[in-house]
Amino acid sequence: MSLRLMVLLAAVSLTTCDDDPGAAGPTPPRAVRTMVVDQGGADAYRTLPGVLTAAETMRLAFPVSGRLIEVPLRAGDRMVEGEQIARLDPAEITREITAAEAKLSAALARLDATDAEFQRQRALFERGLVARAGFERISAELSAALADRRVAETELAAARDRLDRITLTAPREGVVTDLLANRFEELAAGQPVYEVAVTATLQAEVLAPEALLAVIAPGTPVSVRLPAFPDQSFDAEVTEIAADAEAGIAYRVKARLAAPPEGAKTGFSAAVSIRLPRAAGALDVPLSALVYSDTQSEPTAGESGTVYVFDEATGTVRARRVRIDGVVGTDLLVTEGLSPGERVVTAGVALLTDGEAVRLWSLPE
Template identity: 35%
Template sequence: MRWRRPGLLLALSMVAPLALAGCNRTPEEPAPQIRPVRTIVTEQRSTGDSVSLTGHVEAKNEASYGFRIGGRLVERLVNVGDHVAPGQVLARLDPANEQNELRSAHAAVTAAQSQLGLARNDYQRQRQLHDRGFAARAVYERAEQALKAAESGLEDAQARLKLAQDRLDFTELRADAAGTVTARRAEPGEVVGAGQPIVQVARKDGRDAVFDVPAQLLQQTASDPTVIVSLASDPAVTAKGRVREVAPQADPVTRTFAVRVGLIDPPEAMRLGTTVIGRVSLDSGPVIEIPASALTRADGEPAVWVVDPDKKTVSLRRIEVLRFTPSSVEVYGGLQADELVVTAGVQALHPGQEVRLLGTQP
């Protein structure tokens, strides 16, 4: 046994390095996987879609009438729906105070006229005496100043009379144009302030159709579109219109913009307050339609996988979507015509991955 032990140790020392070398061998990497995908070739087309919105008819110009002075409302002569003519009395205030002021102003004018007559006679007498040398110059100058003061006093009294007459006229509220009463803001017996609205009148100088339009739709519509407006209750009654005004700020609740469409020769059936439907063509420009299955996301934004036709690799590209449908997506930015877009197998792809085209649809 003694002579066999050194040989055994020598054999073990030769086998151990070979075993360790076998443990450190690096396994070979598997060949990259080529995934089969289906694709389409993108094509551009122009859209001719139209959109319909529901709105209502309003007057082109509405005026809220109020008194120029305050007082107690004793009479309102019109109600909602009444037609008014220019100069027609709409309401009246209690005129007692203004009538008293007018009588006082008349009396002041009469007194000022009498004072002026006395001052004029005295001035003429003093001037004759002064010219003959029988009156001192100081007396003559005092008479002249008294005449000027009397003339100014008469002018002041006449101005106050005009103001009193105007205030009496202001107790009657009159229409300045033809129209239709759309609202009443005060009732007889109320004490109203100057400028407080009493009635609201829609003037007969045009009608507008008013719609609440989303911001995205405003961007897709032409700058000066022709809007076809029809009655919701009778689509056969129609009128053409042009966008006259777009609200500068969105509604804080609905986030839509109020758009006023001026109606061109509207029919009589389109009365104020009636519900109408407006139709307008969209101007979205050229778009590319792809299947909904091609859509994925990149950093929370819509994206698609695009195939490099030479390298047969894919890259992720963000797109701008015009609208979604259950089966397709209309793209207006991010894609060009004649590009290969993956439509099936998008969930298992990563950037730079090599793919094999199963079939390309036109």
């Protein structure tokens, strides 16, 4: 046999083998991870990180005007209820008191002299020795002297009251957050000296995602944990929910502590746990079972989604629409579309198609 014939026969043989459709075995079904769904247990909780802030702030000011000569506290300093925290210069008010005392002494002297003359004129008038016009004139002078005494007494009392008000005392325990006046500054009545955070009224502030707004409102009880006080939790109540979102679709929520622990300060980190009531009959399904091509954002309560349910009788998966009641950790709460005991695919759902034959994944032997 010639060499050319042998090469031709070999090529025909190779071509025949490559074109044989039975030479390679069939593609095995895709292996999938699954789990049997069941009803969950007790209500779940969502914990959000936050920070302690003052639930109440106050601005402290003198009720009188004057020159500030003592202002010992600075931002960050603590104040105790009843503590003297600022003082005005008493010199001007002391001069006012001295002037008012002199004015009152003069008014009293005039009143004594006028009253003595009035008594003399009245005795003469009663005996008919003085005309009515003269008696009425001295009566008017007595009334004016009495009025002058009352004015002088009022001015003196006001000056002494001002002297009592030149010392500023802390009405409550707190921490200075801002110093608003400087020493030797002339202050008007009511001009703030300090801004203070009231330490007895602390609140935790967190940013809550939009989905949580359906389960919280002012008055909702929550639990607060503080890393500075390990192994303790503190009761709190939601007091405020912001009307506008701040970061992404998150809203600022404030929860006031019922009894802040001794030593807690504004700026401490906090963790707020919010109870998520479980709907009757809700099933726990891993988030990884959800087909995200159906969902525009993180699944929230009231939305619907798609999961794949494994049919053991046919060895295939079927797409199933389910209703979502919420998200707890890494699980969906499903209220419609699934029944306890059904098996859902929990990994690789993006690669599956409805009716596809699959096999259950198992560890190699």
